[in-house]
Amino acid sequence: MATATGIHHRTYRAELRLRHTKAEWARLAIIVVLLLVVPYLLNTYWLGIANSILIAVIGAVGLNILVGFTGQISLGQGGFLAVGAYTSAIASTRLGLPVPVAVIVAVFVTAGIGALFGLPALRLKGLYLAIATLASQEIIMFVVRRWGFLTEDKGYIEVPRFGFIERETFEIQWYWILLPITFLAVLMARNVFRSSLGRSFMAVRDQDIAAEAIGVNITRAKVTAFALSSGFVGLSGALSAYYTETVTWERFTLDVSVLYLAMIIVGGLGSIAGSVYGAIFMMLLPALLTELGDQVGDSIPFLSDQLPAIKNALFGAAIITFLLIEPRGLDRIWTRVKDYVRFWPFRY
Amino acid sequence: MLGRAYVHALNSSTVPEGQPALEISNIELRFGGVVALHDVGFTVTQGHIHAVIGPNGAGKSSLLNCVSGLYHPQVGKAILHTGDGGHHELTKLPPHRIARLGVARSFQNIELFSHLTVLENLMLGRHTHMKHGVLQSLLWFGPAQNQEISHRGIVEEVIDLLSLQAFRHKPVGSLAYGIQKRVELGRALVLQPSLLLLDEPMAGMNAEEKEDMARYVLDVHELAGVTVILIEHDMAVVMDISDRVSVLDFGRLIADGTPAEVKTNPAVVEAYLGAEEH
Ligand SMILES: Nc1ncnc2c1ncn2[C@@H]1O[C@H](COP(=O)(O)OP(=O)(O)OP(=O)(O)O)[C@@H](O)[C@H]1O
Ligand SMILES: [Mg+2]
Numbered sequence: 146m147a148t149a150t151g152i153h154h155r156t157y158r159a160e161l162r163l164r165h166t167k168a169e170w171a172r173l174a175i176i177v178v179l180l181l182v183v184p185y186l187l188n189t190y191w192l193g194i195a196n197s198i199l200i201a202v203i204g205a206v207g208l209n210i211l212v213g214f215t216g217q218i219s220l221g222q223g224g225f226l227a228v229g230a231y232t233s234a235i236a237s238t239r240l241g242l243p244v245p246v247a248v249i250v251a252v253f254v255t256a257g258i259g260a261l262f263g264l265p266a267l268r269l270k271g272l273y274l275a276i277a278t279l280a281s282q283e284i285i286m287f288v289v290r291r292w293g294f295l296t297e298d299k300g301y302i303e304v305p306r307f308g309f310i311e312r313e314t315f316e317i318q319w320y321w322i323l324l325p326i327t328f329l330a331v332l333m334a335r336n337v338f339r340s341s342l343g344r345s346f347m348a349v350r351d352q353d354i355a356a357e358a359i360g361v362n363i364t365r366a367k368v369t370a371f372a373l374s375s376g377f378v379g380l381s382g383a384l385s386a387y388y389t390e391t392v393t394w395e396r397f398t399l400d401v402s403v404l405y406l407a408m409i410i411v412g413g414l415g416s417i418a419g420s421v422y423g424a425i426f427m428m429l430l431p432a433l434l435t436e437l438g439d440q441v442g443d444s445i446p447f448l449s450d451q452l453p454a455i456k457n458a459l460f461g462a463a464i465i466t467f468l469l470i471e472p473r474g475l476d477r478i479w480t481r482v483k484d485y486v487r488f489w490p491f492r493y
Numbered sequence: 494m495l496g497r498a499y500v501h502a503l504n505s506s507t508v509p510e511g512q513p514a515l516e517i518s519n520i521e522l523r524f525g526g527v528v529a530l531h532d533v534g535f536t537v538t539q540g541h542i543h544a545v546i547g548p549n550g551a552g553k554s555s556l557l558n559c560v561s562g563l564y565h566p567q568v569g570k571a572i573l574h575t576g577d578g579g580h581h582e583l584t585k586l587p588p589h590r591i592a593r594l595g596v597a598r599s600f601q602n603i604e605l606f607s608h609l610t611v612l613e614n615l616m617l618g619r620h621t622h623m624k625h626g627v628l629q630s631l632l633w634f635g636p637a638q639n640q641e642i643s644h645r646g647i648v649e650e651v652i653d654l655l656s657l658q659a660f661r662h663k664p665v666g667s668l669a670y671g672i673q674k675r676v677e678l679g680r681a682l683v684l685q686p687s688l689l690l691l692d693e694p695m696a697g698m699n700a701e702e703k704e705d706m707a708r709y710v711l712d713v714h715e716l717a718g719v720t721v722i723l724i725e726h727d728m729a730v731v732m733d734i735s736d737r738v739s740v741l742d743f744g745r746l747i748a749d750g751t752p753a754e755v756k757t758n759p760a761v762v763e764a765y766l767g768a769e770e771h
Pocket of ligand 1: 524527528529547548550551553601
């Protein structure tokens with residue numbers, strides 16, 4: 146129950162809900178309505194970017210489970226995305242599995258490989274673990290590049306388009322496929338962190354000795370975190386395989402790992418909402434800068450050949466500015482805005 | 494005294510009062526050349542507050558770490574008795590298994606989960622009692638959800654017992670030192686310990702806070718009948734609240750007895766005077 150004096154819960158069950166106040170429900174309703182009308186407002190180009198964001202959100206949430214919530218830094222994101230993409234592509238094109246089954250297989254295979262590559266985390270921390278995960282990234286890259294039989298020696302896998310998807314409505318149809326999947330994935334990640342499992346991850350992050358002393362099996366928690374995180378990443382990779390219709394190793398290099406790390410740092414480590422904001426920010430900003438560049442480039446011609454460099458510099462500058470304003474990321478900025486509005490016109 | 498009834502028992506040991514609860518025998522712990530503990534052994538009786546005292550560096554924390562599985566002594570063992578006549582050799586188990594046997598502890602330097610709220614820290618104290626699968630957690634279904642609700646009961650009782658209501662939803666990292674010490678006691682208590690290990694719960698507190706903390710420890714002991722091993726430097730507090738005292742000096746047990754016996758023991762007087770001269 147929300148009153149002028151604050152929120153008063155009548156039962157523990159009520160307190161555990163994700164949303165309590167009318168304002169929170171109203172915000173959710175606005176977001177849902179926006180998400181439902183957005184495809185009719187955007188042109189194909191921007192809808193394509195929206196679809197990339199939806200796929201990236203799942204990957205960012207997965208990485209944040211590992212890095213932000215469990216404190217296990219990983220540079221292997223690109224590799225795990227590749228495992229998801231290659232597994233689902235091979236499962237549906239060569240093994241002939243139905244797409245939903247192939248996606249689920251990809252999720253489990255990536256989770257398993259993630260758990261395997263997570264084993265060094267049982268002995269290593271911080272920078273040392275970062276190097277170990279860098280090694281896993283490179284091992285996976287090596288495998289997908291060199292093991293010719295994965296791609297039948299073509300170097301890439303072509304994934305046929307779903308039968309029901311029309312060329313003219315490609316992006317909008319994909320939007321309706323991706324939106325519910327991403328929504329459910331984000332909701333599931335939220336659920337993990339209001340239950341005992343997710344709390345044990347955060348305990349390992351904050352104080353691993355105390356976590357052991359209260360009965361958390363650290364080995365199990367870390368391996369589970371790697372598996373769960375990789376499961377989300379595998380889902381993201383699998384979806385990208387069908388959406389882009391080709392699977393090539395170039396889309397899963399170390400840059401991708403770094404890009405995803407930047408997403409969750411900008412969005413907010415240890416925050417599910419932050420992973421969403423970060424993915425949106427990092428996917429949208431380059432597109433917006435390109436758009437801006439096109440318009441400026443027309444009026445100031447001598448700048449136009451410098452545009453890509455300027456764009457990259459602006460991209461970096463924007464990230465640094467955000468981090469300087471609020472090191473805890475976009476999620477924290479949003480919380481402060483909400484507090485400001487809530488207490489307006491009173492300033493405590 | 495306390496004005497409301499608590500429905501959850503905080504003590505989970507079934508060993509009868511007065512029987513041995515924990516037997517520590519000839520423990521030797523070395524770190525390279527440093528001998529932190531040398532042939533240390535004593536018995537902790539069920540229902541006692543058993544103090545372990547000694548000058549700085551005597552090996553008190555190391556001994557507690559051996560009991561809770563964080564350190565592994567080269568020689569000797571710590572045996573935890575259960576009510577049905579069984580026993581567990583703690584020195585052979587990893588820390589999380591020892592916690593599952595009901596051995597709960599606090600740390601000398603607060604080791605809380607600093608980004609989590611008081612409530613989340615205490616719910617983590619229930620970890621050994623909660624069990625659900627990954628899928629249930631993802632779907633917020635079945636035990637994953639129900640346990641969050643059913644385990645709140647005991648957590649709220651401990652919040653009440655330790656007067657932590659005002660801080661329930663505050664991240665512990667932002668709380669005052671004295672409150673954090675209390676949260677750490679609470680996190681150990683919600684485990685429903687069979688044995689409670691407290692490493693200097695009153696260190697760094699002013700007289701008033703110390704008095705509060707001593708009161709809480711006594712409440713826990715009297716109301717709940719929890720067996721406590723207490724490391725403490727403040728002699729007045731130790732003599733006041735403990736049933737039995739073991740004294741360590743340079744890793745050796747130099748005395749073990751009632752507070753009155755220990756106070757007049759020449760070796761103890763020597764160790765403490767010696768310590769004061771430095
Ligand atoms: N992890 C460790 N590695 C190396 N030496 C250690 C370790 N832990 C403790 N020691 C050493 O063991 C000895 C006993 O330390 P311990 O912390 O148990 O003393 P203490 O009685 O708790 O002292 P204090 O009153 O200062 O807390 C010290 O000489 C200490 O340096
Ligand atoms: Mg100590």
